Amino acid sequence: xxxxxxxxxxxxxxxxxxxxxxxxxxxxPALGQDYYxxxxxxxxxxxxxxxxxxxxxxxGGMISFGHAxxxxxxxxxxxxxxxxxxxxxYIQWPVALAASGLIALIFGVISLRTRGVxxxxxxxxxxxxxxxxxxxxxxxxxxxxxxxDARSDFGIPFFDLNDAMTLYYxxxxxxxxxxxxxxxxxxxxxxxxxxxxxxxxxxxxSIGFPTYxxxxxxxxxxxxxxxxxxILSANLEDFVSPxxxxxxxxxxxxxxxxxxxxxxxFGPLGGAIVFWILQEFLSNIxxxxxxxxxxxLVIVVLFARGGVEGLIGQLGGRRD
Amino acid sequence: MTEPILKLVNLAKHFGGLVATxxxxxxxxxxxxxxxxxxxxAGKTTLINQISGMMKPDGGQILFDGGDITxxxxxxxCHAGLVRxxxxxxxxxxxxxxxxxxxxxxARQGHSFKFWNPARADTAxxxxxxxxxNAIGLGERAEVLAGNLxxxxxxxxxxxxxxxxxxxxxxxxxPMAGMGREDCERMTSYLSSLKSEYTMLxxxxxxxxxxxxxxxxxxxxxxxAIASGAPDDIRANEDVRRAYLGDD
Numbered sequence: 334x335x336x337x338x339x340x341x342x343x344x345x346x347x348x349x350x351x352x353x354x355x356x357x358x359x360x361x362p363a364l365g366q367d368y369y370x371x372x373x374x375x376x377x378x379x380x381x382x383x384x385x386x387x388x389x390x391x392x393g394g395m396i397s398f399g400h401a402x403x404x405x406x407x408x409x410x411x412x413x414x415x416x417x418x419x420x421x422x423y424i425q426w427p428v429a430l431a432a433s434g435l436i437a438l439i440f441g442v443i444s445l446r447t448r449g450v451x452x453x454x455x456x457x458x459x460x461x462x463x464x465x466x467x468x469x470x471x472x473x474x475x476x477x478x479x480x481x482d483a484r485s486d487f488g489i490p491f492f493d494l495n496d497a498m499t500l501y502y503x504x505x506x507x508x509x510x511x512x513x514x515x516x517x518x519x520x521x522x523x524x525x526x527x528x529x530x531x532x533x534x535x536x537x538x539s540i541g542f543p544t545y546x547x548x549x550x551x552x553x554x555x556x557x558x559x560x561x562x563x564i565l566s567a568n569l570e571d572f573v574s575p576x577x578x579x580x581x582x583x584x585x586x587x588x589x590x591x592x593x594x595x596x597x598x599f600g601p602l603g604g605a606i607v608f609w610i611l612q613e614f615l616s617n618i619x620x621x622x623x624x625x626x627x628x629x630l631v632i633v634v635l636f637a638r639g640g641v642e643g644l645i646g647q648l649g650g651r652r653d
Numbered sequence: 654m655t656e657p658i659l660k661l662v663n664l665a666k667h668f669g670g671l672v673a674t675x676x677x678x679x680x681x682x683x684x685x686x687x688x689x690x691x692x693x694x695a696g697k698t699t700l701i702n703q704i705s706g707m708m709k710p711d712g713g714q715i716l717f718d719g720g721d722i723t724x725x726x727x728x729x730x731c732h733a734g735l736v737r738x739x740x741x742x743x744x745x746x747x748x749x750x751x752x753x754x755x756x757x758x759x760a761r762q763g764h765s766f767k768f769w770n771p772a773r774a775d776t777a778x779x780x781x782x783x784x785x786x787n788a789i790g791l792g793e794r795a796e797v798l799a800g801n802l803x804x805x806x807x808x809x810x811x812x813x814x815x816x817x818x819x820x821x822x823x824x825x826x827x828p829m830a831g832m833g834r835e836d837c838e839r840m841t842s843y844l845s846s847l848k849s850e851y852t853m854l855x856x857x858x859x860x861x862x863x864x865x866x867x868x869x870x871x872x873x874x875x876x877x878a879i880a881s882g883a884p885d886d887i888r889a890n891e892d893v894r895r896a897y898l899g900d901d
Contacts, residue, residue, distance in 0.1 A: 522767040532745040540818050541731035541760035
């Protein structure tokens with residue numbers, strides 16, 4: 334599992350993606366399309382969520398169909414605290430991340446006792462529970478969502494999330510950190526265990542690994558990381574709503590991971606960018622853009638098992 | 654008389670109406686190679702599954718190394734020193750040969766909640782793994798993807814993974830399954846070289862290998878031990894000849 338930005342065609346492709354993210358605030362105005370910067374900020378937030386899903390799905394074989402729930406938890410934690418006048422990031426962020434981790438722990442303890450389709454269905458069911466809970470929160474806007482009056486306050490001079498550039502590069506830095514942390518995790522001893530368990534769980538147990546505990550830990554890490562994307566989303570949009578954790582959002586995350594290449598370090602970033610580009614262009618052509626998008630995904634799954642990254646990799650690089 | 658390292662007491666398992674293990678009693682002495690033979694469907698693999706903790710028995714007890722392990726999880730049995738190999742090759746095919754063995758070593762080095770340093774660069778894992786691979790004759794193939802090994806080599810890796818956990822006792826489920834004559838002979842002499850170090854329970858269909866290796870043999874038919882004893886006694890036993898070896 335390489336952190337490759339140079340050595341292979343795929344690495345070069347990754348580098349282009351990273352540079353695109355790094356310089357979009359300058360590229361977008363040059364193209365006369367200022368809103369691209371916002372689109373990319375949003376895409377990077379989704380990429381963080383996809384990176385976290387990839388950790389459990391691409392490296393641990395845990396196909397969670399409810400991963401967007403942590404975006405909602407992270408987002409609502411920020412929204413609700415701000416609603417009650419607590420704007421300090423030093424309270425908001427730990428609370429939001431801890432809440433995401435706690436929910437992941439509870440869901441994981443139960444759902445990891447199942448496998449395959451049952452795991453997919455149970456994670457979906459849990460997410461729907463939280464989704465409907467958020468719909469029932471009349472105090473916090475129910476279906477209409479909750480407008481957030483202020484962004485997380487770090488209390489540091491020149492570091493103000495109300496400044497668009499600061500927020501953009503903060504998101505960029507956290508996205509790169511998420512990718513790097515995932516890279517370290519999957520190559521560590523812990524990562525070997527969850528990847529081994531994906532490859533052959535019975536064998537891993539028989540050579541002495543109680544895999545359940547390791548998978549649960551991975552599930553919680555992924556939940557916390559995805560909660561981070563929820564925090565950032567709340568700050569970027571100044572708004573949270575039940576829609577951000579509805580099940581189609583979880584499906585979108587799975588699309589991004591598959592599109593980018595499951596179990597590849599930069600895959601989720603590529604997947605998130607391609608996802609948004611496709612959505613952007615196809616929805617300009619027709620409002621029934623899913624009609625084109627759906628078959629496209631089928632083709633990717635059938636013919637490019639490694640996703641977009643794998644496709645580029647096949648042009649000359651080695652799969653690893 | 655020494656204490657047996659493994660002791661089954663009235664072990665029972667059935668699947669619906671089918672009795673797979675029928676109040677089975679037997680003991681394995683420390684240091685011996687105990688073979689279990691029996692016709693197809695005698696319940697041999699089911700027995701290994703129960704001893705290794707992958708299947709719960711319906712009744713009876715499994716005692717290992719002085720403790721009752723009947724309700725112990727499979728990973729914990731491995732930590733207690735009881736490790737199995739699989740009849741159907743069960744390696745991590747998308748991992749390198751060295752990584753497959755490294756995992757066994759990693760498992761015995763305490764918990765793996767270590768999230769940061771790369772496992773691949775860890776000499777505490779790689780060096781002992783290479784040592785085991787060299788001993789079993791796969792040293793040259795360490796960096797090959799396990800799924801790309803030839804069948805015979807995969808069977809060797811199967812054993813290497815079990816050895817990596819530093820067991821006291823090996824449960825070998827048909828280590829020669831699907832092997833050609835030459836590979837069989839190599840595996841037989843390799844297992845023979847392990848006899849001084851490990852207690853082994855061997856299930857095997859290859860009678861040449863069984864009679865060459867075993868100190869004692871138990872014959873299993875329909876989940877029952879119909880005979881148990883030294884290879885020569887088993888060869889001479891009338892019941893065994895009828896039930897299993899054939900009359901010729």
